[in-house]
Amino acid sequence: MxxxxxxxxxxxxxxxxxxALAGSGWTDGLPVVPPIRxxxxxxxxxxxxxxxxxxxxxxxxxxxxxxxxxAANAVMAGCLPQHLPYVLxxxxxxxxxxxxxxxxxxxxxxxxPLVIVGGPGRDACGFNYEGNCFGPGSxxxxxxxxxxxxxxxxxxxxxxxxxxxxxxxxxxxxxxCIAEHEAASPWAPLRVDMGFAHDDDTVTVYAxxxxxxxxxxxxxxxxxxxxxxxxxxxxxxxxxxxxxxxxILLFGPAHADILADAGWTKPDVQAYLHQRTxxxxxxxxxxxxxxxxxxxxxxxxxxxTADEDSLVPLVHKxxxxxxxxxxxxxxxxxxxIPGWGTRCITTSIRKWLS
Amino acid sequence: LDTTLDKLIKDWDLVMPAPRGLASVTRPVARRLxxxxxxxxxxxxxxxxxxxxxxxELGKLLHAEFGTAEPTFFSKPLHTRIAPESQIxxxxxxxFAVIAIGD
Numbered sequence: 035m036x037x038x039x040x041x042x043x044x045x046x047x048x049x050x051x052x053x054a055l056a057g058s059g060w061t062d063g064l065p066v067v068p069p070i071r072x073x074x075x076x077x078x079x080x081x082x083x084x085x086x087x088x089x090x091x092x093x094x095x096x097x098x099x100x101x102x103x104x105a106a107n108a109v110m111a112g113c114l115p116q117h118l119p120y121v122l123x124x125x126x127x128x129x130x131x132x133x134x135x136x137x138x139x140x141x142x143x144x145x146x147p148l149v150i151v152g153g154p155g156r157d158a159c160g161f162n163y164e165g166n167c168f169g170p171g172s173x174x175x176x177x178x179x180x181x182x183x184x185x186x187x188x189x190x191x192x193x194x195x196x197x198x199x200x201x202x203x204x205x206x207x208x209x210x211c212i213a214e215h216e217a218a219s220p221w222a223p224l225r226v227d228m229g230f231a232h233d234d235d236t237v238t239v240y241a242x243x244x245x246x247x248x249x250x251x252x253x254x255x256x257x258x259x260x261x262x263x264x265x266x267x268x269x270x271x272x273x274x275x276x277x278x279x280x281x282i283l284l285f286g287p288a289h290a291d292i293l294a295d296a297g298w299t300k301p302d303v304q305a306y307l308h309q310r311t312x313x314x315x316x317x318x319x320x321x322x323x324x325x326x327x328x329x330x331x332x333x334x335x336x337x338x339t340a341d342e343d344s345l346v347p348l349v350h351k352x353x354x355x356x357x358x359x360x361x362x363x364x365x366x367x368x369x370x371i372p373g374w375g376t377r378c379i380t381t382s383i384r385k386w387l388s
Numbered sequence: 389l390d391t392t393l394d395k396l397i398k399d400w401d402l403v404m405p406a407p408r409g410l411a412s413v414t415r416p417v418a419r420r421l422x423x424x425x426x427x428x429x430x431x432x433x434x435x436x437x438x439x440x441x442x443x444x445e446l447g448k449l450l451h452a453e454f455g456t457a458e459p460t461f462f463s464k465p466l467h468t469r470i471a472p473e474s475q476i477x478x479x480x481x482x483x484f485a486v487i488a489i490g491d
Contacts, residue, residue, distance in 0.1 A: 051400060060405050074403040097406075100393070106405035132469050141468075172441045188406030255452055277468050323436060323491075330435070332466050375468035380443075 055110075060188050062180070062208055066110035079107040080115035081122065082388045089122055090129030092300055093136035095191030098346025099125055103189055104181075111181035111209075115160050117174055119386035120180045120237055124149050127239040129183070138241040139192035142199050143273065146206025147186065148242035148282075149179055150358065152212040152225045153235030155383070163213035166292060168245055168369075173311040179211030182239075206242060212360055218287035219359035220294030227300070227356065228380035233310050238380040240282060240356075244371035250289070256296045258305065264310035267348060269368050275362040276322035276331045277312060277375035278350045283307070285368045286361040304352035312345035399435050421484060424454040430479035432462040432471060438490030446486060 054064050060066070067073070078085045078101055082341050085102030092099045101122065128135050128147060138145065151161045151174075162172035170176065192198045204210075216223050225236040248266045253259040263283065274281055285293065293303060315328070315337070325332035328339045331346075338344045349355060356378055361367065395458060397404065421427055430467070431447050433439035447459030462479060464471045479485045 050392075051396055054396050068400060070401045071403050102403065103405060106403040109403075110405055120455060134470050136441055137468060137470070140489070155467040177453055184405070273468070279468060344432050375466075 060110070060184075062187060062371035064208070066184075066346060067112055069106040069109045069334045073109045074102065077108060077115045077118050077315075078102055078114070078342035079386060081118050081342075081386045083386065086168050092125070092129060092185065094197055095189070096109055096140055097189050097191065099129075099155075099185060099189045107184040107188055108177070108181040111184050111276045112173065113175040114159075114173070114177070115182050115183070119164045119235075119383040120149075120151060120159070120174075120178050122386045123186070123237045123381045124178070124182045124239055126187060127237060127381040128186070130379045132377045133239060133241065133379050135186075137189060137350030138374055138376065139186060141374060142201045143374050144200065144202045144204050144382075145243050146204035146210050147179075147182055148225060148240045148371065149182060149211040150207060150238040150240070150282075151211065151236075152216065152223045152231060152238070152384075155235040156213045157270040161211075163215040163360050164353045165364075167360050167362075171187045171377070175211045175213070176209050179206075182211075183209060184245045185208055197336070197387050205242070206244070206324060210242065210308045214358050215287060218290055219358070221300050221359075223360045224356060224378075225380055227353075228378065230380060230382060234270070236380050237383065238378050239289045240280065240371070240378045241374040242282070242374050243372050243374075245284070246382070248368040248370055249366070251365045253289070253292055256293050256298050256303075256306075259292050259371045260306050261310060263368060264307050267307065267372075268313055269320050269372075270313050270317050273322070273375045274348050274372055275318050275346055276324070276333075278332050278354065279373060279375035280354050281349055281373065282354055282358070282371040282378070283368065284371065284377060285357070285359050286366060287359060289368045290364040292366075295375070300357050301352065303357060304340060304355045307355050308349070308352040310348055311348040313323075313348075314342060315339060315340035316343045318346055352377055372378045373385045417483075424450065424456050424484075426455065426457050427483040428457045429459050429484045429486060430462060430482040431488075432464065432475065432479060433460050433487075434467045434489040436467055436490045438450045439488040440490075442490055443486060443488050446488075 083101045087101045088098040159176040162175050186192045213221050230236050248263050250262050431443040433443050450456040462475045
């Protein structure tokens with residue numbers, strides 16, 4: 035039987051609803067759009083699948099995330115119906131065992147789930163890959179990133195200070211979503227590196243720390259740019275020196291132009307950075323989780339731990355340094371995004387398009 | 389609050405975005421053992437020292453106080469990755485498993 039729905043319209047009724055939702059434990063601390071059935075149904079009707087269809091089991095609780103529940107969280111986050119396929123794809127991606135969602139959401143580490151959107155459909159949905167792409171101003175970026183985080187809280191059960199044991203937390207646990215600036219890139223986009231077709235629409239998720247700025251307005255060639263980038267990436271407190279995984283380097287358009295003009299390919303850049311971001315055992319022996327118990331570090335076999343001058347790479351392989359281009363015009367900047375020590379996972383949104 | 393929220397869910401016809409509390413999660417729970425005597429236990433740590441210390445002490449206590457078999461310890465190769473299938477498979481052959489994390 036269809037319930038009789040009253041639609042209180044007074045400011046007091048709205049306030050009561052918003053405050054009840056705020057106190058329900060279903061929010062990230064900010065007010066949410068009420069998940070009114072009509073809104074949720076509209077969102078579900080725009081994707082392939084039914085409301086009770088399970089997208090993935092979400093750790094740490096292991097609760098099945100249905101399309102309906104994900105859509106309710108997407109409504110609460112402020113998504114439009116056309117954003118839901120991106121949220122569903124992101125849910126699938128974080129549930130991939132290589133992402134290790136349970137570990138990521140329970141860890142003491144300072145990381146949050148970054149979503150990188152790519153593909154021809156991103157313009158129609160309004161994703162920002164130009165100026166201030168990490169900041170406010172784009173509903174798609176803000177709402178899709180927030181929807182993923184609300185799902186991880188509400189469905190996955192990653193309750194702050196209870197299950198999520200992060201020492202500091204991360205602003206990206208509110209929202210953390212950008213898109214690739216494919217027209218400004220001299221290379222194929224990230225999804226092609228990850229095995230997807232150029233004309234596919236994808237999301238890539240990554241357990242990411244904050245973007246670390248790399249500024250340089252006067253570079254005259256790739257070596258100057260990449261030497262400064264490598265130095266900015268070589269922080270001995272990064273977990274990657276001890277456990278590997280992927281890292282992300284996002285070039286701003288001005289820096290990408292320097293590399294494009296010189297004809298450098300992605301493998302060229304990756305190989306150079308892999309060489310130039312190494313740190314000696316004499317420094318790394320104090321850091322990480324195991325300190326002087328060097329045998330516990332996940333280092334390549336060819337590292338001679340008895341030789342303090344041995345150089346340890348930031349990540350194991352050059353291709354573990356994921357490259358892309360994003361951001362607006364202006365003085366030269368890039369950003370380096372290290373993470374928790376796991377992998378970037380890419381999924382297509384196509385299966386969710388109706 | 390729950391009463392208010394329940395009324396608002398009905399009045400506004402809201403779709404619940406989550407189960408009400410973790411108790412409603414439907415993940416299957418491991419079968420309870422009728423006895424710990426001679427039960428073989430797998431103790432899996434997340435590769436961090438404090439986890440291993442905790443589990444080693446727990447394994448000793450269970451053996452001494454409850455008569456479990458000698459504990460078998462496993463350590464994940466890396467805390468940021470899930471345990472390898474080989475470890476999970478070996479642990480699954482035991483009667484019970486205990487996992488721990490620790491910094």
